[in-house]
Amino acid sequence: MHIKAAVVRESGGPFLIEDLELEAPQAGEVLVRIVACGICHTDLIIRDQYYPTPLPIVLGHEGAGVVEAVGPGVKSVRPGDHVLMSFAYCGNCPSCLDGAPSYCWHHMEMNFSGMRYSGKAWDVPAPLLRRLPSGKPERINGAFFNQSALATHAIATEQNVVVVAPDLDLKTLAPLGCGFQTGAGAILNTLRPEVGSSLVILGAGNVGLAALMAAVVARCSPIIVIDQVPARLELATSLGATHVIDASRVDALDAVMKLCPGGVRYALETTGNPGVLQGAFEMLQTRGVCGLIGGSRIGTKASFDMTHLLFGRTVRGILQGDSKPKKFLPQLIELFRQGLFPVDRLVRFYPLEDIEHAIADMKSGQVIKPVLLMER
Ligand SMILES: [Zn+2]
Ligand SMILES: [Zn+2]
Numbered sequence: 001m002h003i004k005a006a007v008v009r010e011s012g013g014p015f016l017i018e019d020l021e022l023e024a025p026q027a028g029e030v031l032v033r034i035v036a037c038g039i040c041h042t043d044l045i046i047r048d049q050y051y052p053t054p055l056p057i058v059l060g061h062e063g064a065g066v067v068e069a070v071g072p073g074v075k076s077v078r079p080g081d082h083v084l085m086s087f088a089y090c091g092n093c094p095s096c097l098d099g100a101p102s103y104c105w106h107h108m109e110m111n112f113s114g115m116r117y118s119g120k121a122w123d124v125p126a127p128l129l130r131r132l133p134s135g136k137p138e139r140i141n142g143a144f145f146n147q148s149a150l151a152t153h154a155i156a157t158e159q160n161v162v163v164v165a166p167d168l169d170l171k172t173l174a175p176l177g178c179g180f181q182t183g184a185g186a187i188l189n190t191l192r193p194e195v196g197s198s199l200v201i202l203g204a205g206n207v208g209l210a211a212l213m214a215a216v217v218a219r220c221s222p223i224i225v226i227d228q229v230p231a232r233l234e235l236a237t238s239l240g241a242t243h244v245i246d247a248s249r250v251d252a253l254d255a256v257m258k259l260c261p262g263g264v265r266y267a268l269e270t271t272g273n274p275g276v277l278q279g280a281f282e283m284l285q286t287r288g289v290c291g292l293i294g295g296s297r298i299g300t301k302a303s304f305d306m307t308h309l310l311f312g313r314t315v316r317g318i319l320q321g322d323s324k325p326k327k328f329l330p331q332l333i334e335l336f337r338q339g340l341f342p343v344d345r346l347v348r349f350y351p352l353e354d355i356e357h358a359i360a361d362m363k364s365g366q367v368i369k370p371v372l373l374m375e376r
Pocket of ligand 1: 096101104
């Protein structure tokens with residue numbers, strides 16, 4: 001079928017809106033008419049080739065939409081279902097069998113190879129083609145997180161879609177499938193803080209602010225948020241941060257140690273910056289835990305004082321907030337319905353054609369979570 005999609009053809013961008021053809025869903029796959037797709041930091045680091053994902057490619061991995069057709073063998077999803085999309089996992093490796101699908105041993109191939117997962121192998125070309133003026137087809141990479149949802153339509157699989165109630169606003173909830181579950185899950189699934197635990201969140205982007213909302217639900221205290229953009233810190237205060245620190249004006253480590261003289265129980269690094277990670281580690285009290293969420297270029301190194309580590313401290317990488325999307329997304333939706341996870345305060349909508357404008361607003365800190373709309 002004929003679709004429109006945002007294609008990245010060279011490292012660093014831009015996103016070009018192109019007319020493409022999308023093949024029909026195969027066994028285990030579903031065709032989704034995309035309503036909205038959030039932009040996540042990971043789309044931008046792939047655009048910038050931090051990982052060797054092949055170009056040209058259609059990115060986008062926070063898609064939400066309505067199922068239009070299903071391939072052979074699909075049982076739990078039907079045409080007309082409203083769905084949020086999340087990450088891909090194999091279901092059969094040691095991590096998946098352990099109930100930790102975000103650490104699937106095939107995470108990189110299945111989410112970042114640009115290839116389509118057939119149910120048996122992940123070396124099947126993506127279902128995206130461009131018809132060249134000569135009439136010959138050009139193969140475009142896709143299946144990014146089994147979706148490539150920066151497009152009017154996408155192929156996902158039965159496994160990586162979560163069916164949601166039709167009364168929910170898909171535009172607002174699209175980022176649950178990556179950014180929002182990543183931040184909230186780091187608190188609710190991974191760190192699981194006791195009531196009254198001290199917590200520092202480093203970086204008040206969409207992941208950090210989703211973590212903040214979850215930390216309020218978990219009754220952490222104090223909740224300290226560090227960033228360099230005053231508007232983001234104001235938003236953090238209004239969402240329940242007990243203290244905010246502008247790291248462009250004061251030494252963040254000093255400021256945290258003044259507030260919590262023995263250090264904090266938990267620190268959450270959301271920026272992917274090695275210096276920030278080191279600072280987060282140094283803020284920890286004895287037996288404190290630092291969660292690392294931010295993605296960095298492959299090969300990036302950070303160093304730690306070994307004696308500081310020896311005193312029971314932990315640095316823990318966290319992917320996708322340790323989420324099992326079909327279980328965790330409905331929990332987040334329930335919190336949203338109760339007003340306890342107000343992600344509507346983080347999103348701003350743009351038409352797909354304005355994607356570069358949306359990315360510029362995200363980068364400048366003017367908007368926390370840009371969401372692209374496929375229909376006017
Ligand atoms: Zn697996
Ligand atoms: Zn993401």
